[in-house]
Amino acid sequence: MNIQLVLFFVLALVAIATALGMLVSRNAVYAALFLVLNFATVAVFYLLLDAPFISVAQVTVYAGAIMVLFLFVIMLLGGEKLNYPSKLHWQRPAAIVLGVILFAEAVVIVLGQRGLLPMDYPLPDSFGSPVDIGGNLFTTYLLPFEVTSVLLLVAIVGAIVLTKNEKK
């Protein structure tokens, strides 16, 4: 039992516990804070997977910017109380049945592909470094990168158009 395996299992326990905490918490602020902790543990998983750049981007973009925006919206709109009852009585059993089916499918697929899963592989020294990522992004993957920038531009224009007051 080496140190990486111990770290993985402890962090996996924290990640699953915080995800479940987000699922069951009755207060939206608590749910958002659970999700911040979950994103932080996922960032440590990225470090374990030799991806330091993605790990730091996860902390700054997800745990930092996006979740702070969430908390800001929740507190600004005052929507933190979530305890109104559901009108659909069949929603909970149907959701549990569908979740169990999805889980069974995923387990069958992952275990069925077990022999095809990649093995451990010696990595090049520059793996996951910002220099490597930037070089790949602006040479090999330039077209997907530019398409992503156009997609973000469409999202910005859409947000402005949707929030504009229409003259009656």
Place this chain on the structure above:
Amino acid sequence: MPVAIEYYLGLAVILFIIGAMGVLLRRNALIIFMSVELMLNSANLAFVAFARYW
């Protein structure tokens, strides 16, 4: 010997299922959006694990 990729895939599957259950169970739009973020994150974890071990 680092952690096997099966463990990362299993963790990604579990996080994805929890996110999907959140989308199906909760009725608040913000909570549903947070559950979608959780599912996106689990997919990212699987992507990074594949990138590391391929």
